[in-house]
């Protein structure tokens with residue numbers, strides 16, 4: 145054989161080695177799809193293929209995948225289930241599907257700056273789970289193409305941003321301008337007897353007349369708020385103050401689309417895509433009870449083919465074809481009618497006209513006694529608080545804890561690590577030889593991770609969208625103590641174990657009830673003296689978490705086995721005094737938000753906050769606004785608090801369950817298939833290293 149011949153044989157051998165490798169990986173992928181996703185692949189060619197690694201969950205955009213698939217043949221449909229690591233493609237002919245299989249299997253696809261290797265397998269049928277459509281909130285209507293592109297341009301040109309007041313300009317997270325009446329973000333209300341000199345711009349008249357004519361409103365609005373959001377900006381979830389405005393609220397979206405999220409106090413969430421030139425009409429339940437907000441982010445997940453119908457109450461489009469949509473500059477015109485009488489809506493629990501100022505302040509929450517209560521408690525006293533305090537919180541979380549670092553450094557290079565509840569990502573870059581991904585319930589914190597260049601996504605620790613047995617290690621630092629029932633804490637540990645590979649390690653830190661251990665006070669307690677020296681504490685500091693002196697009365701997971709009724713009165717959560725010993729295991733820990741600007745410069749935490757009181761504000765550098773929304777109630781998570789100098793500092797309360805000695809190990813023993821390798825006390829925290837069997 146000549147030299148070329150030898151080279152050819154070698155090349156062929158290399159190729160077949162490559163082919164074998166691809167085949168092996170493809171088989172592994174179809175096995176995983178079956179085992180973890182219930183997707184059945186078929187050895188026989190068909191028109192449909194499942195594309196492993198080509199999912200929205202792999203950050204692959206619909207555009208990129210669809211372009212690659214269309215290059216090969218006549219694509220009939222592409223289904224990308226949200227958050228899943230795969231997609232389904234159906235070609236018009238089996239021949240094209242075969243071609244796609246031959247050409248794309250094992251090939252890399254670049255999408256959004258990442259490269260993924262695709263593995264294709266045939267499927268007999270395309271599974272479309274989660275297709276069930278979600279109803280719009282009652283009273284909500286979306287009218288698409290309500291204004292023409294010409295009207296849109298006219299309206300946009302009518303806003304003279306140069307004449308915004310200082311307070312309006314100072315809003316960090318979006319621009320606002322008010323007409324008719326000024327909306328005051330310090331008290332979340334309007335001065336009804338002080339109309340602005342200029343009424344609504346006359347460019348709006350034609351649109352409003354159309355609304356009247358179509359029966360959307362019965363009287364013309366007299367107040368207009370124009371919000372302008374750049375990509376990455378948003379508005380926190382809130383209910384427009386009942387006592388300020390009448391029932392119907394109209395919001396016209398111009399310039400770019402965005403997803404507005406509606407949330408019911410029972411936890412239901414409905415994302416609504418607002419296309420440019422559409423009109424959103426909020427009435428009744430959707431106006432009075434559901435919160436609405438726009439998450440500050442640069443991309444939205446939207447249906448690939450948006451519904452063009454203008455049905456009075458359309459379903460939210462199904463999940464069958466979601467895609468990422470880059471945000472542009474969106475300007476909204478929100479038209480409202482000032483209310484001159486107290487509100488007498490059908491939703492007293494959400495109504496600031498009922499009960500006046502004092503009763504607007506809810507009493508502290510109780511320990512939850514069912515799953516729904518627990519979820520609500522955590523939503524209000526954990527999730528919303530972190531979103532609101534994200535920037536300030538992050539600025540206090542810079543030093544990684546040494547023993548967590550030792551754990552991370554001990555992992556072999558190339559290990560896949562998940563940081564579940566990664567906060568600002570301070571552990572994601574500790575060991576650069578690891579492949580790390582973080583997730584956190586707080587979008588604002590995840591955004592901080594992203595800004596730092598880390599891979600992180602928003603996820604609840606009870607349901608992490610990572611494949612079973614996909615991680616060599618995971619960490620959960622100061623997270624599980626935020627779950628308010630034993631079952632939920634157990635579920636959080638179970639979820640960590642689920643994503644671990646056999647033999648994989650999990651490091652868990654929770655705040656300890658015992659802040660004094662081996663006669664050593666934790667840093668959290670020791671810092672008490674600093675405060676007396678004039679240093680104001682913000683909340684729980686970096687190396688801190690919880691003391692012990694007196695035995696507690698209320699407390700403990702053990703208590704939770706009591707019936708609801710037993711806990712009714714005694715079960716109210718107490719507010720902890722920072723840097724003192726704990727006297728309860730379930731408590732609210734105050735966070736004093738720093739970053740106060742002058743009044744009126746920022747928005748208050750709670751749209752129901754009592755009129756005339758100084759209102760809380762957020763650290764203006766945060767990507768979330770300060771308004772942690774009220775749900776059905778005024779948000780008790782943030783309260784105005786007088787501080788020296790006469791300005792109000794907001795105080796947020798985070799729920800904690802602090803662990804007693806042995807409790808964490810006991811909890812972990814409740815999870816099958818895992819063993820406690822070590823456990824220790826570290827600066828006021830109880831810690832375990834678990835190993836999956």
Ligand SMILES: O=C(O)CCC(=O)C(=O)O
Pocket residue numbers: 369371379384395396436476477478
């Ligand atoms: O931008 C929007 O469509 C909503 C604005 C809004 O909710 C408000 O200003 O109260």
Ligand SMILES: [Fe+2]
Pocket residue numbers: 382383384436
């Ligand atoms: Fe609003």
Ligand SMILES: [Zn+2]
Pocket residue numbers: 386387432487488489490491494495496497
């Ligand atoms: Zn009301």
